[in-house]
Amino acid sequence: MKNVIDYYKKIYYVMKRIRLVEEEISKNYKHQKMRCPTHLSIGQELVGGLISLFLKKNDFAISTHRAHAHYLGKGGDLKALISELYGKITGCSKGRGGSMHLIDKKVSFMGSTAIVGSNIPIGVGLALSIKFDKSNKISCIFLGDGSIEEGVFFESVNFTAVKPTPTLFICENNNYSVYTPIHLRQPSDRKIYEMVESLGVKSFLADSRDINDTIIKFKKAVKFVRENKQPVFFEITTYRWKEHCGPNEDDHLKYRSEKELSEWKKADPLKEIEKVLLKNHLLTNIQIKKITHKIKDEIAKAFDYAEKSEFPKFNSVNIDEYAN
Ligand SMILES: Cc1ncc(C[n+]2csc(CCOP(=O)(O)OP(=O)(O)O)c2C)c(N)n1
């Protein structure tokens, strides 16, 4: 059996790449070439790392408005992601979707959508298709703590509890829906994962600051869904560092305390993984510099590619308007 630390190197690379990609998006956003609204996952990269470890290429995934980390963790193409943000024809959605509408069928990333909760029944539908096909895939649905407040969440959970499908719900609980903390939106003595368990779906709770525990639980969750072809709900507590929507900080709005933000930043899972790798001599500072350099080079090429790509032609506006 693999030791948890054996996963650290790979998860570090994936998380570091997501962090650097999003930092570059944040830095370049002011140039007005990315005109789509953008929701960054800086601080929340662990989920992107986890799926890169345990999901297979042909497992389905479907995401939300905050999708970059999921897309990259699933193996989505970086050049196509940046081009999509630039609205170019080389984008993963041919420049028509922008940041919130990513798709890469080559890696079974089946889409992302801005309407909170609307991806959930689609993900369960994908899981149902797996059941009909009798394949060994699973369907992974990303959702935030805010989408628990949508009716369709309950319908979808109920459906898969009654007619079991290989569905993995991954709920990133970052404590906020836009600027409203969860204790003002949901009963504070009700835990999301406990509620879902009571609806008939096996549930896990993990804290992104406890990396070993999170990796072990996530691995167990994926194994359970795959082997039993039954749903699992995986809640992970995490924290977004940037503003809800956009490339900047939003600390001046005072909807969350400086202390809260700085405590989460101090416990940064990416930094923590780096520390463990250094302490155990699994990476050196020189190797970290090389990794950073390699990723930054890849990112620069992706931005250059996006800049040089063409916009979609106006007369192609009707193409791909409907799914068939
Ligand atoms: C049905 C619907 N209601 C409201 C919104 C506006 N909205 C966009 S993102 C968001 C917050 C969602 O919070 P959460 O699910 O926790 O995701 P997070 O932004 O924290 O990642 C809201 C309310 C929307 N897009 N769709």
Ligand SMILES: [Mg+2]
């Ligand atoms: Mg949230």
